[in-house]
Amino acid sequence: xxxxxxxxxxxxxxxxxxxxxxxxxxxxxxxxxxxxxxxxxxxxxxxxxxxxxxxxxxxxxxxxxxxxxxxxxxxxxxxxxxxxxxxxxxxxxxxxxxxxxxxxxxxxxxxxxxxxxxxxxxxxxxxxxxxxxxxxxxxxxxxxxxxxxxxxxxxxxxxxxxxxxxxxxxxxxxxxxxxxxxxxxxxxxxxxxxxxxxxxxxxxxxxxxxxxxxxxxxxxxxxxxxxxxxxxxxxxxxxxxxxxxxxxxxxxxxxxxxxxxxxxxxxxxxxxxxxxxxxxxxxxxxxxxxxxxxxxxxxxxxxxxxxxxxxxxxxxxxxxxxxxxxx
Ligand code: SF4
Ligand code: SF4
Numbered sequence: 001x002x003x004x005x006x007x008x009x010x011x012x013x014x015x016x017x018x019x020x021x022x023x024x025x026x027x028x029x030x031x032x033x034x035x036x037x038x039x040x041x042x043x044x045x046x047x048x049x050x051x052x053x054x055x056x057x058x059x060x061x062x063x064x065x066x067x068x069x070x071x072x073x074x075x076x077x078x079x080x081x082x083x084x085x086x087x088x089x090x091x092x093x094x095x096x097x098x099x100x101x102x103x104x105x106x107x108x109x110x111x112x113x114x115x116x117x118x119x120x121x122x123x124x125x126x127x128x129x130x131x132x133x134x135x136x137x138x139x140x141x142x143x144x145x146x147x148x149x150x151x152x153x154x155x156x157x158x159x160x161x162x163x164x165x166x167x168x169x170x171x172x173x174x175x176x177x178x179x180x181x182x183x184x185x186x187x188x189x190x191x192x193x194x195x196x197x198x199x200x201x202x203x204x205x206x207x208x209x210x211x212x213x214x215x216x217x218x219x220x221x222x223x224x225x226x227x228x229x230x231x232x233x234x235x236x237x238x239x240x241x242x243x244x245x246x247x248x249x250x251x252x253x254x255x256x257x258x259x260x261x262x263x264x265x266x267x268x269x270x271x272x273x274x275x276x277x278x279x280x281x282x283x284x285x286x287x288x289x290x291x292x293x294x295x296x297x298x299x300x301x302x303x304x305x306x307x308x309x310x311x312x313x314x315x316x317x318x319x320x321x322x323x324x325x326x327x
Contacts, residue, residue, distance in 0.1 A: 030166055035163050056097040058082065060182075208260065219249065
């Protein structure tokens with residue numbers, strides 16, 4: 001949107017790649033060169049009507065950008081302005097903007113968005129959506145990105161005489177930067193989503209995902225702890241950067257999540273730890289084999305006992321028969 005104070009529509013704001021109410025999506029695939037006829041500005045009759053109630057999931061970069069704008073530590077920002085939620089169609093916990101008692105975004109005023117320069121990605125995208133498409137048989141090749149338009153009756157921005165390409169729209173809204181910053185995290189979420197709800201994460205893994213995605217202050221303390229640095233290879237330069245630079249820390253958090261959730265090699269475990277783990281697995285295997293051998297021996301023993309009992313019974317029966325015949 002080209003308005004100085006941008007707002008967006010009720011109920012349907014979603015992250016690119018997440019669900020949008022299908023009845024409001026125009027059935028047309030758009031590209032970067034497609035034309036968008038839309039403008040949002042303080043003069044539209046619906047101005048700010050769309051800033052609540054609305055479901056706005058926050059990405060790690062959204063959280064970082066807004067709280068830096070407000071000059072708040074992560075914990076205070078999360079407590080005051082967010083509500084925990086699950087990311088759509090996944091078992092991954094995240095946060096969404098907490099609507100006030102009137103169901104409105106805490107940052108909206110009659111004059112518009114008070115955090116406009118650092119508003120969330122979702123608010124920047126509206127009314128454009130982005131989706132990824134994997135053609136059948138194209139596994140391994142990159143997904144095709146395409147755009148679509150969300151057109152809701154209450155949004156009068158579509159009646160404005162202002163046209164631009166999707167590419168121009170993205171530049172105007174600062175979407176390129178948001179997408180670049182969100183990319184790795186979105187990939188983790190989409191990958192997890194592709195597993196479906198049947199695949200469940202352990203509780204510690206969920207807690208770790210939540211911390212690394214929402215509270216970089218806590219994640220920093222975790223990374224700088226002795227046990228983390230004892231386990232993972234982190235070079236001096238990276239370590240110095242993530243001590244000072246939140247964006248570098250956020251990228252590092254995404255690497256850590258990809259590595260711990262999907263076993264990617266984006267973060268290396270120290271050689272001695274790998275050795276320790278291999279030893280542990282070997283030992284577990286040896287213990288299991290020993291237990292299996294003992295169980296087998298016990299079974300053999302039981303079997304022999306049983307055979308003996310059957311033979312003895314047979315013998316007793318024969319003798320009883322012989323005695324009966326003599327009589
Ligand atoms: S962050 Fe700003 S644009 Fe987004 S819903 Fe709130 S007031 Fe509206
Ligand atoms: S034009 Fe659309 S995006 Fe802008 S304030 Fe109105 S409803 Fe919200």
